[in-house]
Each structure stands twice: as C-alpha cells, then as structure tokens.
Amino acid sequence: MKLYEIAHSRAGDKGNISTLSLIPFEESNYTLLKEKVTIEKLKVHLQHIVKGEIVRYEMDNVQALLFVCQNALESGVTTSLSLDPHGKTLSSYLLEMEI
Template sequence: MKLREIAHSRTGDKGNTSNISVIAYRPEDYELLKTAVTAEKVKAFFADIVTGDVVRYELPNICALNFVMYGALGGGVTRTLAHDMHGKGLSAAILDMDIE
C-alpha cells in the first residue's frame, strides 16, 4: 500500500535542511508507521536529493513521525537552482512511498 492511504504529511525548511512530518490519520495506524517508515527507508527513498543524514523523531501524542533530512535542498533557498526551493513538494512525494 502507499503511505498516503494511512497518513498525511507536512514539510518545513531551514537552510539546506528539510523537515517532513508524517501523521497517521487514525491512532491505530501509528504503530504501522513506526515500523514501516524508518529513517533508513526515507533516506533511500530520497537518495537522489538527500546528501546528509536523516534523523527520525517520534511524536506519539499526535501519532506522527518527524524526519529531519540534512543536505536535502540543494544548498538552501538562496543557493539552490531547484524549482521547489523550500522542498514543499517533498511532503507529497513521501506519501508515494510503498509500505507493507
């Protein structure tokens, strides 16, 4: 199944770092998120754009995972030549991830 079937996502940025939150629609799907969406899987999913580490933070009170991706924005808003300077499209992209 696609991640979008059980979660929605938001993104933010600071410099060359992208921050993606994946939030379960239903609390009962949070455990599946924790198991299926690891920092390693997110780094592999975005391997073409993320040059640094990916760190995952768990937010159980809101059934969410937060991923901080270093080196993800081509140098940051003032340096990148990317069309999506802030990386807002990354929230839509992550929802296309296949999970089991």
C-alpha cells in the same frame, strides 16, 4: 500500499534542512508507521534528494513522526536553482513511498 493511503505530511525548510512530518489519518496506524517508515527505508526512498543524515523523532504525544533531513535542499532555499527551492513538494514525494 503507498503512505498516501494512510498518512499525511507537510514539508518545512530551514536553510539546507528539510523537515517532513508524517501523521496517520487514524491514530491506530501510528505504530504501523513507526514499524514501516524506518530511517533506512526512507533513505532509500529519498536517495536522489537527501544527501545528508536523516533523524527520526517519534512524537508519541501527538502520534506523529518527524523526519529531519540534512543537506536536502541543494545548498539551501536561498541559493538553490530548483523550481521548488523550499522543497515544499517533498511532502507529496514522501507519501509516494510504498510500505
């Protein structure tokens, strides 16, 4: 199953950092996401994109995960040559992850 089936996401940017939220459609799936979307697994999924560390915040208060990915935007929004320098589309890429 792809994350897309059970969760949604929005990507944000700060300099060369990409922030990726992961929010289950049904709050009952929050525990499943915590179990399945580990930093190790996400690192593999994002291996061609994120070159730095990934920190995972478990926001139990709103039943959502937040991934903060360092060195993810090819030197950063203002100097990246990427067609999508903000990495806005990375939210869709995250949701393609198989669990």
